[in-house]
Amino acid sequence: DFPPGYEGYHNLDEMNAELDTVVKDHPDIASKSSIGKSFEGRDIPVLKISDNVGQDEDEPEVLFNCNQHAREHLTTEMCLRIANRFTDEYANDQAVKDAVDNREIWIIPVVNPDGSSYDVESGQFQGWRKNRQDAGTDLNRNWGYKWGCCGGSDDDPNGETYRGTAEWSAPETAAMRDFIDSRVVGGAQQIKAAIDWHTYSELVLWPMGHTSDDVTEDMTQEEYDRFARVGGEMAQTNGYTPQQSSDLYVTDGDSLDWMWGQHKILAYTFEMYPANGGGIDGFYPPDDVIAKETARNDAAVDILIREAGA
Ligand SMILES: NS(=O)(=O)N[C@@H](Cc1ccccc1)C(=O)O
Numbered sequence: 001d002f003p004p005g006y007e008g009y010h011n012l013d014e015m016n017a018e019l020d021t022v023v024k025d026h027p028d029i030a031s032k033s034s035i036g037k038s039f040e041g042r043d044i045p046v047l048k049i050s051d052n053v054g055q056d057e058d059e060p061e062v063l064f065n066c067n068q069h070a071r072e073h074l075t076t077e078m079c080l081r082i083a084n085r086f087t088d089e090y091a092n093d094q095a096v097k098d099a100v101d102n103r104e105i106w107i108i109p110v111v112n113p114d115g116s117s118y119d120v121e122s123g124q125f126q127g128w129r130k131n132r133q134d135a136g137t138d139l140n141r142n143w144g145y146k147w148g149c150c151g152g153s154d155d156d157p158n159g160e161t162y163r164g165t166a167e168w169s170a171p172e173t174a175a176m177r178d179f180i181d182s183r184v185v186g187g188a189q190q191i192k193a194a195i196d197w198h199t200y201s202e203l204v205l206w207p208m209g210h211t212s213d214d215v216t217e218d219m220t221q222e223e224y225d226r227f228a229r230v231g232g233e234m235a236q237t238n239g240y241t242p243q244q245s246s247d248l249y250v251t252d253g254d255s256l257d258w259m260w261g262q263h264k265i266l267a268y269t270f271e272m273y274p275a276n277g278g279g280i281d282g283f284y285p286p287d288d289v290i291a292k293e294t295a296r297n298d299a300a301v302d303i304l305i306r307e308a309g310a
Pocket residue numbers: 069072140198199200205209245248251254255256269271
């Protein structure tokens with residue numbers, strides 16, 4: 001479990017219990033299911049929030065996914081903040097009610113349950129990033145858009161950005177693919193916008209990651225400009241720095257390139273608090289920052305949900 005000073009973070013059992021409580025307290029607007037299993041056989045839960053939650057309604061869909069990278073535990077707290085806010089506030093916040101009544105919101109708090117569990121189970125942080133398949137695959141280099149194309153990942157299994165043996169070789173990314181693919185209804189992808197949450201550096205990132213070019217075969221100038229405009233709006237509200245993800249460094253097989261390249265989902269990564277933390281310690285802020293550093297993103301989340309209907 002998490003060490004002393006970190007009790008406020010949810011381990012896997014606590015995360016699942018939290019989702020169950022949300023559904024129990026709000027059965028008409030929340031439901032829980034699984035998108036599949038991790039390498040070690042753990043469920044990867046997904047929460048759906050919407051009016052008439054048991055129906056697939058013709059409403060723009062939005063995806064928030066967290067904890068692709070095991071040690072980035074603050075992101076799980078971000079996903080749980082979204083889950084709680086859009087259910088608890090439904091009755092008394094008109095903006096929240098409008099969002100829930102006119103969107104279908106999907107929340108995946110832990111994409112990498114094996115890695116996340118391994119990172120804390122000894123009671124001492126392991127600084128682990130990858131999944132727990134063999135020497136570990138970096139899930140954010142294993143997605144299937146131009147996988148391994150561009151020097152943005154490692155072919156050494158011991159490397160921190162090891163891309164895996166093939167695109168989708170990690171069960172966790174394959175489960176994400178299958179879930180997102182399943183949201184194509186009548187030939188149209190229903191998920192219009194997404195945030196893939198990471199830590200740390202306080203950045204709002206948009207595709208493409210595999211090249212530093214703004215315009216590519218899969219991104220027009222207009223589409224790039226929309227990413228930048230909305231990214232700038234969101235960064236305005238949380239004080240993060242907005243930029244193309246490749247401005248940070250080139251990546252291939254990352255989530256954003258596939259979500260946009262394959263499905264034209266307006267997909268961002270938020271790198272959360274701290275701005276800089278001096279190496280490994282930056283991944284482990286004490287639990288007394290959770291409330292502030294998750295609420296800090298409420299307005300950006302609202303912008304993304306609005307934008308899904310644009
Ligand atoms: N969270 S992080 O420190 O690993 N940074 C991310 C940054 C990132 C996120 C999304 C697309 C490209 C790059 C990474 O996967 O390297």
